[in-house]
Amino acid sequence: EPEVTQTPSHQVTQMGQEVILRCVPISNHLYFYWYRQILGQKVEFLVSFYNNEISEKSEIFDDQFSVERPDGSNFTLKIRSTKLEDSAMYFCASSAATGTHYEQYFGPGTRLTVT
Amino acid sequence: AQSVTQPDIHITVSEGASLELRCNYSYGATPYLFWYVQSPGQGLQLLLKYFSGDTLVQGIKGFEAEFKRSQSSFNLRKPSVHWSDAAEYFCAVGVPDDTDKLIFGTGTRLQVFP
Structure with missing residues (x-):
């Protein structure tokens, strides 16, 4: 069964450093998402992406964050200058079409630890 | 604004016992539910969903959930829990035709004792 994959599974970085989290969505999907979960808190929507542009973003997704689909398979989330409060589990998801009545398939997540 | 509440952070049941995980939402109309x-090291896997129609929906792995509009609830149930059901369970809502984002609760961690 096709699945969303994410690398790395765990990333440790120092405050102020740039990190890139990578995701490979399901191959025929067109819509891509990033969510995050700070320990003990809710899973929160960050951004959705379609046709090489952001279609929606939350207030969390500020100028420190960017997303990119650099080739036909990868979907990346970059945090330009990490802060301690960016420590969280980051989930990538993809779906075949837009609208939440279409299933979003999630990856296993990348745990980001900022020290 | 829409929100989702899962009142139980951690639930422990014996294998073979019945299970009910609670979920309440806040939204002016009926959202998608x-x-x-999430099992350890795995992604979030969809168990079931409700869009409209029959308020009792069946999902994978023997789970079912019932939408109760009067209580703004969508509780998850299983008649007999297996040790492999130990995992984190997340309730989420989607707003019809308005956005792609899912709004999640904080999750309930299920522990199963043999």
Whole structure:
């Protein structure tokens, strides 16, 4: 069964450093998402992406964050200058079409630890 | 604004016992409703979803959920829990035709004792 994959599974970085989290969505999907979960808190929507542009973003997704689909398979989330409060589990998801009545398939997540 | 509440952070049941995980939402109309499960090291897997129609929906792995509009609830149930059901369970809502984002609860961690 096709699945969303994410690398790395765990990333440790120092405050102020740039990190890139990578995701490979399901191959025929067109819509891509990033969510995050700070320990003990809710899973929160960050951004959705379609046709090489952001279609929606939350207030969390500020100028420190960017997303990119650099080739036909990868979907990346970059945090330009990490802060301690960016420590969280980051989930990538993809779906075949837009609208939440279409299933979003999630990856296993990348745990980001900022020290 | 829409929100989802899962009142139980951690639930422990014996294998073979019945299970009910609670989920309440806040939204002016009927949202799309979902239950996801996350096993250790795995992604969030969709268990079941409700869009409209029959308020009792069946999902994978023997789970079911019932939408109760009067209580703004979408509780997840299973008549007999298996040790492999130990995982984190997330309730989520989607707003029809308005956005792609899912709004999640904080999750309920299920522990199963043999």
